[in-house]
Amino acid sequence: MPVLLWLTAGLPAVGAVIVRAGPRRAPLTATLAAFIAAIPAWALLVAAGDGRRERSGFEWLPGGGLDVGLRLDGLSAAMTATVATVGLVVVVYSAGYFADEPRRASALAGLLAFLAAMQGLVLADGYLALLAFWELVGVASARLIAFSRDDPAAAPGAVRAFLTTRTADIGFYIAVLALFSATGSLAFGADRPAGALGALVGLGLVVAAMGKSAQAPLQTWLSAAMAGPTPVSALLHSATMVAAGVYLLMRSAPLLAGWPLQVAGWVGALTAVGGAAIALAQGDLKRVLAGSTTSQLGLMFVGVAAGGPAVGLFHLVAHAAGKAGLFLSAGIFQRSRDSTALEELRGAGRDDRTAFAAFGVCALSIAAVPPLAAFWSKDHVAAAAETKTAWFCLVLVAAAGSAAYLLRPALVLWDGKGARRAATGRGRTPMLAGVGATAVASVLLAVVGAPLADLLGEPSLPTSRLSLVLSLVAVGAGVAVVLTRLAVPPRVAAAARSQLYANELLCLTVQRPLFALSAAADVADRRGIDAFVDRVGRGAQVVARSQDWIERRGIDAAVDGLARRVGRGGDDLRRLQSGRLYEYLRDAVLGAAAVGLIVTFTALT
Amino acid sequence: MAAGRVSDLTPVAVLGVALGGAVIVGFLEQVVAGLRPAPTALFGSANAALHEPLSRPDVRDGWLFHLAPGLLLLAATAALAFVPWAPGFRGIDLSTGMIAFPAALAYVTPAIFMAGWGAGRPLAVVGAFRWLALMLAYAMPLAMVTTAVAAPAGSLRPVDIVDVQHAVPMAIVQPLALVLWVPAILAVCFLRPFDFPQAPGELGGGAFSEYRGLDAALVGLAQRILLVAVSGMTAALFLAGWHGPVLPPALWMAVKTLGVALLLLWAGERLPRPGIDRVVSLAWKVANPLAIVAIAWGGLMTLIFYS
């Protein structure tokens, strides 16, 4: 069983190397590697379902209490199977998507390397290993976003994504350091230490989760990351990497119990609504989906905070299938029209009805239409939030929003006026295979709620008739808003289009004060210190002039003599550096002998 | 090396196996060449060789020329001594046998260099240099493969490695190791198709071209003892050694060893001799990385099946 753990994390990495080494057969080897790598992950899920719990690791710093290793429990088993399955689907799809791309081996290897890091993240045992894989995931993601060399937005997008998540990761580092100094261990499952250190742990972990999961006000990087290839968006920015933040919350639930989870819940609820608003205002299909992801991840935060890990996990799994499908079918449309702008895509759904059907199924699932998967998971989130009225209301608004922002692009895609009958090009079969798999999963995953709760050892998921009814009403309201083309106040629309001014907010709260501080420092420097220095300088000039003549008379002559003598000494010493190896060696031996003698005499006396 | 593990009969036993094995290998060579195994022909040619006068190369390092067959014979016999023959019948049973065996084989290389250099003829020197290049390239896979094979037993003692195979021979568990091992041992006993130092068609006989009489006979004897040693080690490491049904252990081991030797001779007879540059580049660029893979595979198998 420990072997399976290491295989799950190691096989994708091996696959990445093999794919990179043999670019000619990259699609085939990548698909095979993803499939072979998925087998141990599924086996782990089965084993965990049978009640197996394993830990395999080694002591990293002996005596330091720092263990590095992998673990199998309900949460990691569910996550690893999700990651492996979505990864397999996306790699299969990518084999088609990158059919005409000359650097496809690099892209496919990058996907596999990312999978390896992600598997390590979800299987990691202890915060030290988790942190290491957390950073690896960030690096792999930045590399994939920056993949395109033609798109001018790719490199800035990667930098923004990397820097934003890195900044939030500082919270993780602070939390880990605080936890270690308070408890002397970085194992999972500890309770939060009391006092200021405990507060640092809670806050740091929540901030890290917010950064990775693109929660407001750090959500802008996700939009920028859409410059990456579409399969990358599907894998990283919907199903796996952004879910790492939610995973961190679920994994740290005992550490975060109390106010940190409340903070996370509030952030999630507000982000759910904000993300929905952003998604509604975007004119680019992938950015719509990015906004939707932000919103749905907010719902997961609420689910974890209000209902416990199982609720969040179910929504994570259901959302992973649905959102991956949406992105993948978006990629098919993108290939046919060479763009992801909604106006360019008008009628693309009619050109490719199979892809549109899959898009529809996944959209219905994410929009929480019964009986699809995300309907049930979102219902559990809503039912869990019922105890806290404010969250409940925000969740319902977000539910209405999700119906609206998914209906809008669907209508545009199905618009007959723009149909062109354009060909998708090479590689359609594997792409459709990937999309179809996610659509089927969006239907089938509806039943996994109870087994997932069982896997995590929780008795049942919260349900309530009231939330069920109100959710359906909210979905209806969202649909109605789009169909009736309800006018939105222009200021709200503008705000939503520009990411709810998150950048400006960060600018105002972080950048401006920093600038102001440096400006103040500058003034103090010029007025106070410079003037003093000037005065000292003028005084020094006077002294210097008076010394000048003393110097020329007496000191110069002495210095010249000294210099001449040093020069002669240098010439003598130069003879030591003969360039002859054996003379150096001889000097080294004599030196060593001298040291030996000194040591001996010191020891004797 | 410890006294308790070497009985008084050990030298006699090892020499007996060495000489007997060499004679049987001589018969096998006749069989492979398509002749009827005839003792008269075998001993007759040996006798004739002994009556030839020695050649005495007229160079300053000529003494190396006569030292080489001795070192070769010593290396071959030492290698043979580390092979586990049967539960009660083994040469030197070291707990580091799997290092000692390649260590003994490693001295074949300087011996052949001495032979070529001491002959003082350009072609012989070139033949020896080619041999050096070949053996340096193959020494690493040889040592690494022994590591891979020793992993399941958790011991470097050959006897333990034989015992760990009582159920499944190592050839089935670690086929890659066997694939890397066979060319390496063919090269180490300079058998065809890797017989660059002495093939008649290459460099006019190569490193051993000047050998006559007793020297030549000793080289031939050493080569046959080497073949017995590597065949025996192959049988022990990969074919479960003396384990087998019905027959007594020693007999099983003898059958397996002779089978391997016959197979090696037979294959060498039929395979074409590749160019030295191709062999060396293959050994460095393919066999060495694969040997690392073999070690990893051996470790994996150990973790899964043997721990």
Add this chain to the structure above:
Amino acid sequence: MVSLPVVLAVAGVMFGIGLYGALGQTNAIMVIMGVELMLGAAMLNVVGFLRYSWPHATSGAFFVLIVMTLMAVEAAVGFALVVSAFRNSRTAEIDDLTELKG
């Protein structure tokens, strides 16, 4: 009979032989040979201590392993330097390789 001082004395003499080679030889490869002999003497020291003072110290054996590795590294880098120098100035005589002269 053999005892610790005897082993150490032998190692000392061997070290002196290596030192003579390293100092007195003109060819870079001969110098490397001298250094190898000196390292061999160092190993002999450790083995002597291992036998006569603390036989179960695995760290001593480990130290010898490291020295063997060091010998291989030293030889590999040394040969590479010799090849490189030989290619640049067609000689491996260290008397002629004096570019480092100050």
Add this chain to the structure above:
Amino acid sequence: MSNLATALVFWPSTALMLVTGANVFRTSSMARAGLLLLAALGIEGLVFLSLASEFLGVLQLLMMSGEMVIMVFFMVMFMPDPGGLMGMDMTHDKRRAATLAAAVGVGLAVLAVLTDWPARVIGTSAPDVRAIGFEVMGRSMVTFLFAAMTILFAMVGGVLLAKHGGRYGRDD
């Protein structure tokens, strides 16, 4: 290994080792020098064996064979007179080198004999292979990994140094 057996192997071996080692620098034939060094270091392996260090002795025998054969290879390639036919002198600064070396060698030997070493013998057998294995893969793993990385870098760097040309193409 009994004390008698140790002495029986140790004395002839060390004598031979010192003689061959000294002759390395007295011969003018490169091939002979390389082979003599091989003999000296190989015999050192026998000395290890006689001092009950089975693992180290066998390993020394294995390592030195490969290393010294490479040494011979290089000597023959890079020496002006590999066969030693002209009997040219390859030493410089002979007297000073000999004096210094003799002083160091004799000094070390005298120091070794005169020092009052702790006479604490706990057993007569060196650590067995298994214990060394646990040492290498346990407490000293980081050190050994470092050594492994060093030798890898040395190999790669050596190949790069010795390769014709560099990143800007062949230089000849």
